[in-house]
Amino acid sequence: MSIFNSPERYTAGWRAWLLTDTPTSRNHARIASFYQGWLSFRTNPMAMFGLLILALMVLIAIFAPLLAPHDPLVQDLANRLQPLGTDAHLLGTDSLGRDILSRLIHGARITLYIVILVALIAPIAGLFVGTVAGYAGGWIDTILMRITDIFLAFPRLVLALAFVAALGAGIENAVIAISLTAWPPYARIARAETLTIRNTDYISAIKLQGAGPFRIITRHIWPLCISSLIVRVTLDMAGIILAAAGLGFLGLGAQPPSPEWGAMISEGRKFILDHWWVATVPGLAIFLVSLAFNLLGDGLRDVLDPKDSGS
């Protein structure tokens, strides 16, 4: 029996390569630590469930035009407000006769677009403000954190509403408005982490190599803050989706023909007593995705927390 035609042997070789304590190159070390994280993530069934839903949602968003049975914008007034399970309209139709399933599938793209943009803007802005404030200290810290406090003092949706009202309704402005209201908690977390990190010996040690504050913040403090921020982002995702849906519901986010989930609930509200599915189905979609992000966040916290996995 040769090694090459034995599949068990072959996979065992891969596993050993991935789980080794003595990596042989930079990439090997990176892949191995990633794989070990994945192994511990995989043991959490709830987090895997969340990841599965989100993976499905990403696939649905990518292949929306192929998956959707109808055009999400085509109206058919003769077939309006059809109930669930009607021929050709699995989830029924809305008040203009548009297929709800197709609108949900296309709406996944909008939701994902909002989530990704906010997840790129808010945590990075917060990380920057928080680490600079925490590392610099003194008056820089005072000014930056008081600005953060001012933003934190407003209720999120109200502040977002004010921004959208000032910038004009629309999905991009909704993203900007949500990001503007979402960064302060990240700044707080990043600052708190920075305060504990900046006096450690390993920061002193890199200072003794002549590293400047910019390098210390970006190369040495950011990598340690990022894991707690990722966890916070996934936990906040639900809130971000809800805020976007809330803005859509209030008519300040995505504008009418676009199949944004919050806007769909808003339209269905008028018929909620007689035709409950029009508002309920997009509501369930929001619920499911929010739940998935929460479960994923919990799982990631277990894997990424440096206090658990560091030593």
Add this chain to the structure above:
Amino acid sequence: MSHISIDNLSVWFDINEGRVDAVKNVSLRVNQGESFGLVGESGSGKSTILRAIVGLTPTWSGAMAVAGEELGRKRNRAFYKKVQMVFQDPYASLHPRQSVDQVLGETLKLHGAGDVDERIEKLLADVGLGPAFRFRYPHQLSGGQRQRVAIARALAPEPEILLLDEPTSALDVSVQAEILNLLSDLRHEHNLTYVMVSHDLAVVSHMCEKIAVMQLGEIVEVMTVEEMREMKPKHPYSRHLLESSLGYKRRTG
């Protein structure tokens, strides 16, 4: 001419309007190639002197000079090429998310080394770690291995002076001996000047030729290792320290 000279150094910390004087009017001289020990109980200001030399304490007064150059408020990169420090706790002095390769590689790049790959392997060999350790993360290393990495990092810029802040106190006894032997070998190979802080007189007498005894932020006595071995300290506190290091004596009778 002395390699390190410190005159009337005082270091204090401002804590909530109060002021803690950690080091009071300390003067000392360390010659080139010498190994100088600072001993004393916890809180006597030994480590603070080292931190003041490398510029990690912002509030100090007095005069310090290294290799004839007066030290100001800021240290430049040329200074860090001459003076490096090994920290007490190897569990705290390595970045938890950086592999050995990253730690040494960044240090070498900061000091403008070109042949980083070769230098990393050479440094690891110098401190008795094989190339297999290069891509490991700190949590995959034992305490002694971590301290070897920390020593390699301190050696990376090829310094003349190594400040050792209780480099073995966080390690267990057998590993302590290995690290101490490594440090004395490195000193002879690289012709280094050591300033070593310890509360362990056995460690200091093994490593150092000259010993300063500190108490409450002041140096009470400087003696040679021969004077210490012959139990001839002049100051009562040094005598007390020496006697207590001999351990418990059973009274016979």
